[in-house]
Amino acid sequence: MKQYWKRNIRTLLILLAVWFIVSFGFGILLVEPLNAIKIGGYKLGFWFAQQGSIFSFVILIFVYVYRMNKLDEEFDVNEK
Amino acid sequence: MEILTWTYILVGLSFALYIGIAIYTRAGSTKEFYTAGGGVSPLANGMATAADWMSAASFISMAGIIAFSGYDGSVYLMGWTGGYVLLALLLAPYLRKFGKFTVPDFVGDRYYSNKARVVAVFCALFISFTYVAGQMRGVGIVFSRYLEVDIETGVLIGMTIVFFYAVLGGMKGITYTQVAQYCVLIFAFMVPAIFISIQLTGNPIPQLGLGGTVQDGTYLLDKLDGVLLDMGFQEYTSGRKSMADIFAITLALMVGTAGLPHVIVRFFTVPRVKDARLSAGYALIFIAILYTTAPAIAAFGIYNAIETVADKSVDELPVWVENWEKTNLIVVEDINKDGIVQYTPNPETNELRIDKDIMVLAAPEIAKLPNWVVGLVAAGGMAAALSTAAGLLLVISTSVSRDLFRTFVPSMTEKTELIIARVSAAFAVIIAGYFGINPPGFVAEVVAFAFGLAAASFFPVIIMGIFSTRMNKEGAISGMISGLAFTLAYITYFKFISPESNSMDNWLFGISPEGIGTIGMVINFVVCYVVSKLTPAPPADVQAMIQEIRIPRGAGEAQEH
Numbered sequence: 001m002k003q004y005w006k007r008n009i010r011t012l013l014i015l016l017a018v019w020f021i022v023s024f025g026f027g028i029l030l031v032e033p034l035n036a037i038k039i040g041g042y043k044l045g046f047w048f049a050q051q052g053s054i055f056s057f058v059i060l061i062f063v064y065v066y067r068m069n070k071l072d073e074e075f076d077v078n079e080k
Numbered sequence: 081m082e083i084l085t086w087t088y089i090l091v092g093l094s095f096a097l098y099i100g101i102a103i104y105t106r107a108g109s110t111k112e113f114y115t116a117g118g119g120v121s122p123l124a125n126g127m128a129t130a131a132d133w134m135s136a137a138s139f140i141s142m143a144g145i146i147a148f149s150g151y152d153g154s155v156y157l158m159g160w161t162g163g164y165v166l167l168a169l170l171l172a173p174y175l176r177k178f179g180k181f182t183v184p185d186f187v188g189d190r191y192y193s194n195k196a197r198v199v200a201v202f203c204a205l206f207i208s209f210t211y212v213a214g215q216m217r218g219v220g221i222v223f224s225r226y227l228e229v230d231i232e233t234g235v236l237i238g239m240t241i242v243f244f245y246a247v248l249g250g251m252k253g254i255t256y257t258q259v260a261q262y263c264v265l266i267f268a269f270m271v272p273a274i275f276i277s278i279q280l281t282g283n284p285i286p287q288l289g290l291g292g293t294v295q296d297g298t299y300l301l302d303k304l305d306g307v308l309l310d311m312g313f314q315e316y317t318s319g320r321k322s323m324a325d326i327f328a329i330t331l332a333l334m335v336g337t338a339g340l341p342h343v344i345v346r347f348f349t350v351p352r353v354k355d356a357r358l359s360a361g362y363a364l365i366f367i368a369i370l371y372t373t374a375p376a377i378a379a380f381g382i383y384n385a386i387e388t389v390a391d392k393s394v395d396e397l398p399v400w401v402e403n404w405e406k407t408n409l410i411v412v413e414d415i416n417k418d419g420i421v422q423y424t425p426n427p428e429t430n431e432l433r434i435d436k437d438i439m440v441l442a443a444p445e446i447a448k449l450p451n452w453v454v455g456l457v458a459a460g461g462m463a464a465a466l467s468t469a470a471g472l473l474l475v476i477s478t479s480v481s482r483d484l485f486r487t488f489v490p491s492m493t494e495k496t497e498l499i500i501a502r503v504s505a506a507f508a509v510i511i512a513g514y515f516g517i518n519p520p521g522f523v524a525e526v527v528a529f530a531f532g533l534a535a536a537s538f539f540p541v542i543i544m545g546i547f548s549t550r551m552n553k554e555g556a557i558s559g560m561i562s563g564l565a566f567t568l569a570y571i572t573y574f575k576f577i578s579p580e581s582n583s584m585d586n587w588l589f590g591i592s593p594e595g596i597g598t599i600g601m602v603i604n605f606v607v608c609y610v611v612s613k614l615t616p617a618p619p620a621d622v623q624a625m626i627q628e629i630r631i632p633r634g635a636g637e638a639q640e641h
Contacts, residue, residue: 001631004631012169015169016165019165023162024327024331027154027330028154028323029323029327035318040288040291041290041291041300041301042290042291042301046154046301049151049157050153050154050372053157053161053162054368054372055368055372057162057165058368060165061164061169061360064169064361065354065357068357069354077631077633078354078632079633079634
């Protein structure tokens with residue numbers, strides 16, 4: 001079970017790193033440099049702050065669900 | 081038909097629906113009252129969570145706040161959605177596996193201490209009451225604005241409805257009512273947004289419209305930036321707040337979201353651990369639909385207002401402006417008597433004052449949509465306010481009956497406990513209604529701080545409770561108290577004791593009271609870590625319990641309904 005928990009923590013850390021980068025990274029800390037890039041009418045930093053980060057959050061949770069379901073099965077701790 | 085007739089019909093129909101659902105799904109046991117028997121499907125729970133979460137403020141005010149703050153408004157968008165990632169990854173699955181009914185339940189059991197439980201109950205009650213008072217006020221305002229009754233009558237009607245399904249239905253009734261309320265509110269929010277987006281940018285998807293072009297071929301956001309700069313305002317896509325403050329506020333809102341008891345308890349209602357994870361994902365999809373549309377409504381609204389009103393002749397304003405002038409939500413005053421409306425950042429020469437709520441409320445009229453859409457938006461606003469109020473009231477009643485009465489009178493029968501839960505829900509409705517009618521001046525201020533308090537109190541001790549086997553009761557109690565005390569003191573100082581010094585120069589690290597929960601959270605983490613190192617490890621059975629909640633299998637005991 002130690003192994004299961006370790007793998008779980010690793011998944012968490014990777015996903016939380018992405019969570020941090022898309023919101024606090026792209027949306028706040030790097031917003032100025034990213035605003036120099038434009039996609040359609042959106043400045044990229046502004047887009048991450050008001051749209052992109054939210055879409056990323058949704059994707060992150062579903063990646064987590066998928067990864068954890070696989071992990072649960074692998075270690076035979078899944079629910080029937 | 082008249083707007084008022086449509087409003088009565090649509091609001092009336094939606095209320096009949098909620099009450100019908102409440103009667104059909106009323107709770108028969110404490111388990112059903114507290115957690116809907118643990119048998120709600122992840123999809124239904126996701127919708128219910130979304131409705132629970134999105135309050136009158138999200139529905140009515142948020143787009144307006146963004147419209148007037150541009151990039152700075154991003155703190156709410158990221159802050160009130162990013163918390164779900166934390167919930168899904170760090171809290172929901174483990175708390176579901178833990179399998180009790182409330183957040184103080186977890187804190188009390190995990191920290192093997194009734195003292196910790198009582199501190200947690202106090203935090204939960206404090207957070208929920210400040211929050212619910214604001215919701216009741218919201219119910220009253222929506223009622224008075226649309227049904228043309230006074231705010232007091234509005235609050236009373238709202239109280240009666242909430243009373244009905246929260247007291248009767250418990251969590252089971254609330255869950256299925258919230259599913260219906262979500263459908264009503266999202267439909268009401270999207271219809272005007274889609275039509276305005278088509279009118280302005282030719283694109284029916286508001287999220288794309290926001291990045292699209294307006295009639296003369298320039299990009300909407302570029303044009304908005306230019307127009308605002310010309311009039312002496314800040315660019316729409318850049319902010320006024322310092323980066324440190326934006327960072328702190330966003331983090332405090334995210335962590336606060338994950339620490340709010342009425343959101344956390346929703347994940348006790350699904351059958352399995354994997355459902356709790358999935359359900360958080362569904363909840364965030366449903367929330368994201370509104371939260372990615374709101375910034376589009378914001379930019380469309382402020383653009384429309386400037387294009388059709390600013391620098392135009394006072395006598396030739398559009399019809400919607402005249403209609404909403406009656407409510408004082410928009411005020412045009414020709415100060416320099418030149419017959420032209422000047423819109424400037426200087427309050428002495430500015431001739432156009434727009435209330436933030438108008439961006440959503442007047443949207444159907446700006447888009448020249450038929451009258452029934454206005455009634456629909458009214459029903460949507462009511463759904464948003466009622467669903468959140470009901471969720472909060474349930475936390476309050478559960479805290480009293482389960483965490484206080486049950487803990488200290490363990491011999492109580494289930495039937496008595498259910499009666500106590502219903503009576504305390506009834507009391508909570510009355511107290512909340514009282515604050516809705518006689519709002520203490522600080523309610524609006526305090527609601528935003530409920531997040532800071534949740535961030536500084538609950539979040540760290542729950543996280544440590546799951547991810548550290550070494551964390552003990554001494555650490556948790558001192559952490560919760562120090563985090564809460566610091567945050568409360570900072571907010572009280574700048575908001576109530578010395579409001580005149582509430583400016584960036586005096587703030588700690590340049591962080592405003594809105595964002596200070598972030599620092600409170602750090603203090604909580606540090607204090608509980610240090611104190612736990614200096615005191616004995618938790619007993620073996622608690623350590624075994626922690627190992628147990630980390631593994632999904634065996635959450636069981638769900639019931640179908």
